[in-house]
Amino acid sequence: MAEVLVYVDHVDGAVRKPTLELLTLARRIGEPVAVHLGAGADAAAATLAEYGAVKVLTADAAEFADYLVAPKVDALEAAYKAVSPAAVLVPSSAEGKEIAARLAVRIGSGIITDAVDLEAGAEGPVATQSVFAASYSTKSRVTKGTPVITVKPNSAAPEAAPAAGTVEQLAVTVADASKGTKVVARTPRESTGRPELTEAAIVVSGGRGVNGAENFPLIEGLADSLGAAVGASRAAVDAGWYPHTNQVGQTGKSVSPQLYIAAGISGAIQHRAGMQTSKTIVAINKDAEAPIFELVDYGVVGDLFEVVPQLTEEIKTRKG
């Protein structure tokens, strides 16, 4: 069976959930071969094997952290040459898309970004994408070269399918040309202890209606009662009430959780672009005419300062 390269997103060997989704999707096309760059391959290998990786190709070099993007492309290209895969799958993070883009140019292959589903087709993998702020759904294929496809988080439910997961060293030479952009300093983001926004099953977002950074704990409280991630509209981010990393929408994160709760958000097209594919959508807004209500499964027309605390209390009571 043909092999499919899966680029592993991990933090020191702790594999992130979107990679498990990629392994699950990869099995529809062929045998997943994981590519793990950086430290922690042995720790990661167990998880990767559990989700179907037949092999784990690994390389660690200081260059992966010292220079932007390009050294990782050198490594993925080396893996591509070693395996001759039927497709290359990469998580749709900002960096993932850039790695995939450069690999596609290098190997002369077509690229599809932000797939939300993947299936085997007679002429190669068929990717489903959600476009124009999720008002259309398309099915596309790569017609030249080896399909390079980036896949959004929450595109599949990870399914275990134990395989060998044999760890093999990958020989990588980082070209001088790939050392053009130095990372001179790196400040890791502080963990909030809440789920990762793009991976969360539930997201609770606040907008301009939250009316100040000092009121965001209200949104966080609701999120914590549900074990959810916290999002924000651009209006709330631009006002400085919540960090940009939490922005949902066209220029923020695109989320696709089981449940999305929007409080004090009007539902502008650029916001919708990042949340419209959520399974269940709930809104709290005092304006009955707000466009967000066109999307909801359940909406409450009311003041969020009344509704949100009551909701949070009720959830806590029900959960005991």
Added chain:
Amino acid sequence: MSLRIVVCVKYVPDATGDRHFAEDLTVDRDDVDGLLSELDEYAVEQALQIKDEADDAEITVLTVGPEDAKDALRKALSMGADKAVHVEDDDLHGTDALGTSLVLAKALEHVGYDLVVSGMASTDGGMGVVPAMLAERLGVPQVTLLSEVKVEDGKVTGRRDGDAASEQLEAALPAVVSVTDQSGEARYPSFKGIMAAKKKPVESLDLSDLGIEADEVGLENAWTKVDEATERPARTAGTIVKDEGEGGKQLAEFLAGQKFI
């Protein structure tokens, strides 16, 4: 020597319009008004600020697109760019990201550059891949997704706010930069700027000027193919209640019914 800045700008259908697909499954550009991609305004703005700080700099705006794409160039010129280059050719219809980056790279080599500035993503296709592809094709450093950028002493530095960390980057020119919408509000064209833009030069180039064969670009030769595009069914109308004092509890009841609690 003058710092040659080239800003890549895309002409896109208005995101607030009713966008759809043409019969050949390319983006329909006839029924919806087009404009300069809002995210590329940030690129023009940063280029203008870099020019302000430089001893001597010149800004060229570059687009690959149909006849109407001139509107995008005019807007950028009215914001303050110095001149424009428009790559326009009937054979370009339906070109995908790989093809577009090929044409842009050839055009950049034709025009000459020290610094290429792009937006973070186009507001229609929104792949966010073209700047990385340009760096790959041109063989120059990629300094992308910057929320802060500075050019000094032949070097570009900037801050990239990623998911896991915020990184401080540095590269020697020539380089390809892309900037996010966190880089600072773009200016509005002044009346004077709009008048001045009418007299600024716009050079038109076609594929043969760039030494690109027709079979390297266009819909038929794209590296990807859209087989199907279906309009997402409108979400079925949900339940909407007015809060009469029990709104939070009613919502909890709904969530419990859906097994979220």
